[in-house]
Amino acid sequence: QVQLVESGGGLVQAGGSLRLSCAPSGSTFSINAIGWFRQAPGKQRELVASVISGSNAWYIKSVKGRFIISRDNAKNTVYLQMNSLKPEDTAVYYCNSPIPKWSWGQGTQVTVSS
DSSP: OOEEEEEHHHHEEETTOOEEEEEEOOOOOSSEEEEEEOTTSSSEEEEEEEEESOOOOEEOOOTTTTTEEEEEETTTEEEEEEEEEGGGGOOEEEEEEESSHHHHHHHHEEEEOO
């Protein structure tokens, strides 16, 4: 069973930036297709960005132009660079395959203050 670990969240003021990381724990599993999801209080979890090897990245409209998903194959890590953060980006962020098929990790909390 693949276990992914998210990190890099925190508290930031509106307009600030954060970089989230996602890597498999205790495994050499190679991440070929990955998505970043988020779940805000009282809302459903939503896919915000995804990347598949050999294909262009995809972004939900609300983050397009502000978030960048990237991967470091040498480190087997996927990142989500989040710029120009807004209070509405506040959520717990998770990674999983774009169509979720692995157990959810604990996620990483992102809080954007106004």
